Structure formats: structure tokens, C-alpha cells
Amino acid sequence: AQSVTQLGSHVSVSEGALVLLRCNYSSSVPPYLFWYVQYPNQGLQLLLKYTSAATLVKGINGFEAEFKKSETSFHLTKPSAHMSDAAEYFCAVTDSSNTGKLIFGQGTTLQVKP
Amino acid sequence: KAGVTQTPRYLIKTRGQQVTLSCSPISGHRSVSWYQQTPGQGLQFLFEYFSETQRNKGNFPGRFSGRQFSNSRSEMNVSTLELGDSALYLCASSSDPGTILNEQFFGPGTRLTVL
Numbered sequence: 001a002q003s004v005t006q007l008g009s010h011v012s013v014s015e016g017a018l019v020l021l022r023c024n025y026s027s028s029v030p031p032y033l034f035w036y037v038q039y040p041n042q043g044l045q046l047l048l049k050y051t052s053a054a055t056l057v058k059g060i061n062g063f064e065a066e067f068k069k070s071e072t073s074f075h076l077t078k079p080s081a082h083m084s085d086a087a088e089y090f091c092a093v094t095d096s097s098n099t100g101k102l103i104f105g106q107g108t109t110l111q112v113k114p
Numbered sequence: 115k116a117g118v119t120q121t122p123r124y125l126i127k128t129r130g131q132q133v134t135l136s137c138s139p140i141s142g143h144r145s146v147s148w149y150q151q152t153p154g155q156g157l158q159f160l161f162e163y164f165s166e167t168q169r170n171k172g173n174f175p176g177r178f179s180g181r182q183f184s185n186s187r188s189e190m191n192v193s194t195l196e197l198g199d200s201a202l203y204l205c206a207s208s209s210d211p212g213t214i215l216n217e218q219f220f221g222p223g224t225r226l227t228v229l
Contacts, residue, residue: 036220043118043204043220090157100147100208100218101170104157 002027004093006105014113019063019078021108023091026072033074034092034102035065044090050074061085086112116141118207118221126227132193135224139186139207145169146188147218148180151202160203163188192226200228 007022025031032051036044048059055067065076074091088109092102119138127133139146147170148160159172163182180190186207192199202225206218 041222043222044206045220046217049217092157099170100145100162100164100206101159101172102147102157102218103159104149106156 002031002093002103004091004103004105006089006091006108008108009106010109010111012111012113013081015083016080019076019081019085019110021076021089021091021110023065023074023076023105024072025074025091025093027093031093033065033067034094035059035063035074035076036090036092036104038088038090038107040087047076047089081110081112083112083114086110118205118219120203120205120221120224122224123222124225124227126229127195128229129195129197131195132191133195133226134189134191135203135205135226137188137190137205137207137221139188139205140209140219143207143209143219144186145208145210146182146186147206147208148188148190149204149206150174151204151223152200157204160190195228197228199226201226 003026005024034049035047038044047063048057050057050067058064063078088107090107091105094102121136145164147162149157151157161180162170166182177193182188202223204223206220208218
């Protein structure tokens, strides 16, 4: 069965500091991996996705993530945090391209301090 | 292009009642998925519809049901509401579930409160 674990339900960084949000997955087949962001009172927005092409994936708003099969990880990073990055972030996995079903992690709330 | 629309945005019901939530996908999208979001359980997949057929179903009791119409609009129904059904219900649409390369676009959700 597939699963996703996000380490740290809350992460706090200073504005301008590195953002690192951790995600580890479990899948018996090569996975497809995603990062979504959710702002208060809004739906989810796709930041980036890994679909077995390049292992370093660049997304919107300066975010990127690296797929590491040996570590079963797909951590999200951003070199310099902005106040507008404060939101909840979700890592998700699916084992099939032929489905709209995603398995989500529990989410990480990112706080950005001035 | 208009985004995914969910109605109503907020809903208050009492235990034992039933509720119907509606989702209008982005024009041209034929796949609609539903998720339940709660603080305790997080985001959980309910079901997915494509061309009026249920393609996938999550691990929810039979009180949760859905359907999709020929215009791709989808509804989900919850009967005999329980307090634990209080949640944000999110709908997502995509143009073709045959390839995960197509992004799923999420609506703003319907906040259901069961009293």
C-alpha cells in the first residue's frame, strides 16, 4: 500500500531563510509524487510533480524538489522564504498515471517570521 | 477560464440529515475527484468519476455516494449525517485521468458542519 509521511507538522523559518519541508513515501511500484500548497480558505494548488523524468523538479514560486529513490524521499525546498509562502503544504503520491486518486501526507504548516 | 466551482461554500446540518454537495469542473474536464479534509484524518480520497462512471472509490461507508452527469458536473451525497462528517469537502477536476501529467485543479471546497 502506498503512503506518505511528512516530517514535522509545523515548520517556522525567518524571511529570507531556506525552506525545507520533508516528505518520505512508501510505494511498491515507481511512484508519481506531488507537492500541493493550501492557503487559508482555499483549495489546493499544485506546486510541482515528479513523473519519472528528471529527479530534480522545479515548480512555481521558486520551489523545487528532488526525488531520491534510495532514501524514498521527495523533500521540498526554496532558497529564500517570503512572507507570502506561509501556508500549509501537502505531499502526495499515486502509483498509477490512470487515476485521479492521490494519497496525501498529513501536511506541514509553514510559518514565515519577519 | 473559470476554475472549479463548488456549491454551497458553507453548510450547516444536524445529525441524521442528508446533504448534497455540487462540483462544476473546469470546462472541458471530464474527470472529477472528491476528497474529505479534516484536522484529524487529513485529506482522504472519497471517489473519482470519469465520463459518468465511478473509476475509484476510497474507504468510506456507503453513506457517502456520488454521481457525475453528462456535462461532467458531479454531486456527492452523504446520508444519515454524523458529527464526524464535519469537514471540508474538496473537489478536483482534470482533463484526462489517463495521464497523470495533466494537473488536477482543486475547488475552494464546501465546509460542512454537522451539529
